[in-house]
Amino acid sequence: MITKLVHRAFSILLSVFHSMSSQEVQNKNGKRSFFGHIYSENYKIPIEKATVKIYLANGYKTFIADENGKFEMSNEYINEIDHVEVSSIGFKKKVSKIVSDTIYLDEDTNQLSEVIVDSKSKIKYQLSFFEKLNSFETNLSWNSKAAVYIPKNYEDKCVKNLLFGVSDFGRVKNLKYLPFKVNLYTVDSLGFPYKPILEKDILVTKTDAKKWTTVDVSKFGITVPDEGLFVVFIILDQKDYKNDFIYSKYGPIAAVPALRAYRYDKNFIRKSYLYRPYYYEPLNKNNVWTLENLHYMVDIDY
Numbered sequence: 001m002i003t004k005l006v007h008r009a010f011s012i013l014l015s016v017f018h019s020m021s022s023q024e025v026q027n028k029n030g031k032r033s034f035f036g037h038i039y040s041e042n043y044k045i046p047i048e049k050a051t052v053k054i055y056l057a058n059g060y061k062t063f064i065a066d067e068n069g070k071f072e073m074s075n076e077y078i079n080e081i082d083h084v085e086v087s088s089i090g091f092k093k094k095v096s097k098i099v100s101d102t103i104y105l106d107e108d109t110n111q112l113s114e115v116i117v118d119s120k121s122k123i124k125y126q127l128s129f130f131e132k133l134n135s136f137e138t139n140l141s142w143n144s145k146a147a148v149y150i151p152k153n154y155e156d157k158c159v160k161n162l163l164f165g166v167s168d169f170g171r172v173k174n175l176k177y178l179p180f181k182v183n184l185y186t187v188d189s190l191g192f193p194y195k196p197i198l199e200k201d202i203l204v205t206k207t208d209a210k211k212w213t214t215v216d217v218s219k220f221g222i223t224v225p226d227e228g229l230f231v232v233f234i235i236l237d238q239k240d241y242k243n244d245f246i247y248s249k250y251g252p253i254a255a256v257p258a259l260r261a262y263r264y265d266k267n268f269i270r271k272s273y274l275y276r277p278y279y280y281e282p283l284n285k286n287n288v289w290t291l292e293n294l295h296y297m298v299d300i301d302y
Contacts, residue, residue, distance in 0.1 A: 032075035036101040037190060038065050038086060043123065043151060044191045044227050045269060046070075047105060050088040054081050054099060067266055068291060073099075090122075102189055124267045125151070127295070131262060135297060138261045139169045141254040142238040145275035147185060147193045147230040147289070148298035157302040159184075159222045162215040162231050165297025166206050169258035170248025178241060178257045179205045181234040182215050184222060192289045193230045193273055197222065201234055206257070214301070224300075230273070231298050233259060261294040272296045 038050040046069025053062045054077055065071045078099065087093040091105035140146065162182055168175045181201035188194035198220065206213045222229075235256045238244060243255040261272070272292045 033072050034075050034078055034099070034101075035070060035072040036099065036103060038069045038071065038088070038103045038105065039191055040091070041104040041106045043269060044187055045123070045149075045271065046191070047088050047091065048122075048266070050086060050091075050105070052099070052103075053085045053087075055083050055085075056080050057082065122267050123269055124265060125269055127262055127265065127268060131265065134263050135165070135260045136263075137167050137169045137258050138294065138296070139248075139250075139253050139258050140235050140256055140274075142235055142241075142256065143277040144235050145193075146233040146259055146296045146298065147273045147275070148296050149187070149191070149228055149230055149269070149271045149273075150224055150300055151228045151269050152224045152226050153302070155302070156223050158218065159220075159224065159300050159302060160216070160218045161301035162217055163299040163301055164204075164213045164215070164233055165211065165260035166213045167258045167260045170250045170253060172246055172248045172253070172255075175255065175257050176206050176213075178255070179203060179236060180257050181236065183232045183234065184217075185230040185232050186225075187227045187229060191271075193232065193275070196232075197229065212297075212299075231300060233296070233298060260297040262297065264293040264295060268295060270295060272298075 036052075038047045038052070039045060040047055046067070047065060048067045048069065050065040050069065050071075051062060052065070052071050052073070053060055054073070056077065057080065061073065061077060063071045063073050081097075081099060084096050084099045085093060086096075086103050086105065088105060090108060092108045094103065094105055138146075162184075164182070166176045166180070181203050183201045184197040185193040186195045186197060198217075202215060202217070204213065204215055235254075238254075241255055245252045246255040247253075272295050273289045274292050275289050
C-alpha cells in the first residue's frame with residue numbers, strides 16, 4: 001500500500017513538472033493560455049508594451065506585453081492564426097505565420113529621429129548620482145545567488161575587477177566579513193543567467209570597511225560579449241557558516257553576508273536577478289532565477 005502511494009505521489013509530481021515546463025498555463029477561469037516574451041535583439045532586455053497582433057479568419061486580436069515583455073493569450077487562438085505581427089516604437093515590425101514563446105525585435109534606425117530618440121531614452125545605462133544615494137540593505141540566504149546584467153561596452157576591454165556592495169543587515173554587525181563566492185555567467189535566450197564562465201567559483205572574504213569589495217579577475221582575460229554577461233554573488237552552504245540564524249531588528253535571519261541595492265528603475269539596463277534554491281510559490285517552480293524590483297550594488301571595472 002505504501003509503495004503504491006509513493007508511486008502515485010511521484011506520478012503527480014511528474015505531471016506537475018511537465019505542466020510547469022510548458023508555455024501553456026491554466027488561468028483562473030480554467031481555460032488554457034499561451035504566454036511568451038518579447039526582447040530587444042541588441043540588448044536582450046524585455047520590451048515593455050510591445051504589441052502582438054494575431055490575424056484570424058474573422059478579424060484580429062491584439063495583446064500588449066507587460067513591463068517584463070510578457071504577453072498572454074487564450075490557447076484557443078493558436079490553431080486559427082493566419083499570421084502574427086509583433087511591433088514596438090523604435091523597433092522593426094516582425095511578421096510570422098506562427099506565434100513563438102520567445103520573440104526578438106531589431107532596432108529600427110530608419111525611423112524618424114524624434115521617435116528614435118524617444119525609444120532610446122527608455123534605456124538607461126547609468127543611474128544618476130542622486131539615485132545611487134538612495135541605497136538599502138538586502139538580506140540573502142544559504143545557497144542563494146544575486147546576479148546583475150552587464151551590457152557590452154563596445155570597447156572590448158578585459159574585465160579587471162568585480163565590485164560588490166557587501167554589507168551588514170538589520171543592525172547585525174560583521175555579516176559583511178563572512179565568506180561568499182563570485183563568478184560570471186552567460187546570458188540565456190530569455191535574458192536570464194545561464195552558465196558559469198569561470199570553471200570554479202572564486203571564494204572571497206571582505207577584509208576592510210570600504211564601500212566596495214573588489215575581486216581581481218584580470219588574469220582570466222574576459223571581455224563582455226555582444227549579448228552581455230552577468231556578475232554573480234553566491235552565498236555558501238549553510239554548513240559553511242559558523243552560525244545558522246541570528247536575530248536582527250527584522251527578526252531571525254540567515255547569518256550570511258548581505259548586499260546593498262539601489263531603488264528599482266524599470267528603464268535601467270542592468271537588471272538584477274535572484275536565484276532561490278527552494279520552492280518559489282509565485283512561479284510554482286523550484287530553483288529558479290527571478291527578476292527583482294531592485295538593482296544590486298554589483299559592478300565591474302576595466
